[in-house]
Every structure is written in structure tokens, then in C-alpha cells.
Amino acid sequence: MKILLLATILLSTVIVGSLLVHNYIQDTAVGFTEHIEEIEALVDEEMWDDAKKEMNLFKKDWEKNIKFWMTTTGHEEIDNIEKNLIESYNYINLESRESLVKLALLKYFFEHIYTKEKVNLHNLF
């Protein structure tokens, strides 16, 4: 009986923790994708100074979150984000419109992280 109680407490903690982590990841990922869309609009209008400024903010924001994301998300996903972030950052600094391709990929990887964690039949099976 004591073991069942302990296991129930442990499982409840895991469920609550998972829900909180899932919500946090979703909220931050949505925030990141919205920010990317803003940068995309600036690049599209070739407002390079503003795009560089926003990209710097985005990078700093990501660096604040990366440690937590590493503990809860597959590292392969993080590597994909990191790679595309570096490329986007440098393309923007070079004032190249190719950065739009990399930003689109970056947005895709952020969306992919929270869509693959959604509880639905497609992800379960």
C-alpha cells in the first residue's frame, strides 16, 4: 500500500511536471515563431538594421532558454535549431535575402518541437 502511494505521488508529479513543461515549451516556441515572423517581414522589406537588431534579441532570448530545452527536448531538434539560427544570423549580417530560407527552416523546427509533443493519435502510434 505504501509503495502504491509512493508510486502514485511519483506518477502525479511526472504528469503535472510533463504538463507544465509541455505548456512552457509550447508557449516559448510560439513566442519564438512569432519573433521569426517579425524578422522575416523586416528582411523582406530589406530593413537590415532593424532585422539585425531583432535577430540579436532573438539570439539572446534563445540562449536564455536553451539549457532548459536541452533537458526536455531531443538534442537533435536543438542542434537543428542551433544550426539554422547561426546561418540565419550570419545571412542577416551579410544582408542577404537567403536568410529568408534559413528563417523559414528555423520556424519549421520550432513548430515541429511542439507539434510532435501534442497528445494525439498520430504522435502516439
Add this chain to the structure above:
Amino acid sequence: MLIVLLRTVILYLAVFFMIRIMGKRQVGEMQPNELVIAIMAAEIASTPLESVDIPLFYGLIPLFVMFFIEALMTFLILKNHVSRRILTGKPSLIMKDGVLQEGEMKRLRITISDLFEQARSHGYPKLHELKYIVFETNGDMSMIPNEDISYPVTLIADGKRLYKNFKDWNISESWLNEELHRNGISSDKELFLAYVDEQKLYFHRKGH
């Protein structure tokens, strides 16, 4: 992480019911739920070890979930007769009063050579020396020789009557009622266990 949690539950139940359906031959001295843990736990724990790209939580969450399911199953096995029957199965008599139960052997997929092998390993090379052979829920066989002339039959477990045993062993309920009354037991619920051996009732009260 919720996906990992739910996937663990689905896979645990799938492996568990597969083992239950395969029968006792596959179990090998463990209860089905224990075997599932043995199969899955080592594999799950080693997944984050094999690759640093997998967060540790992906290994820890399934272990916590399995710990919970195992604790729940053990609780159900201990507390409820019906769930015990479903989760662990019931012992099967493959020899009754010295007569091999061919139908039961076929159902359990036990061959004559399996039977001889088990009998020899239990120190009974001659089957006619045996009176009862019980195929236990953990896949082991218990051999009761001729000199032990009777086989105890459980009539009450956890305060509930096992009606199938009354029917299988031709035991009358009125006889049990009389015996209980004679021993000052007014309700089955007072008993943890009651069994009959050589037409004598033995019982253990609850709360000890």
C-alpha cells in the same frame, strides 16, 4: 514528455497481455507482470545511456510509469480475487487423482516429453508415483506424490467463495455453511482463507 508517458502505458499493457496470452510456458518462474518489468526496464534505462542526444527524462519517465503500473498491479493482485485471476491466471491441474488431464495439457501446450522432463527434474521418473500435478501461474510445476493422499482445495479467499472450486471438486455449500457455523463464523468476510483437505475444513481469520 506526455507522449513518452502514454506510450509507456500502451507498450507495457501490450507486452503484458501478449505474455498472458502466450501462456505459462513463456513465463519461467516469474509472474507475467514481473516478466514485463524484467524485459522492459533494462531496455528503457539503457536508451539514454546509448546516446547523449536523448534527454535523461526520456528514460526516467517510462521507469516511473512502470513503477506505478507494477505497484498498481501488485495491489490489485493482493486485494481482489477477480483481478488476480485476470492478471496472473490460475494454477491448472494437469494430473488429477492420478489421471492426466489431456484437454488441459493441450490447452496449455504441454507435451508428454515436457511432462516427463519436469517429473524427472522433481525426482519422480515414474508418473504413476504422482497423484496431482499442478501447473503454477509462474510456469513451474508442482508434483504431489501418491503418499500425500489429498489435495487441498481453496473454498474462500479474501472473504469470497470460489464457486468454481465447489463445482470442480463436488463440494456442497451447505456442508461448508455447517462447518462455518460449527466454528462460530457467521460471515465469509471474517475469513482470509478457508480450504478443505481430506474432508476437513481449515481456515485463517482476517486481521492477524
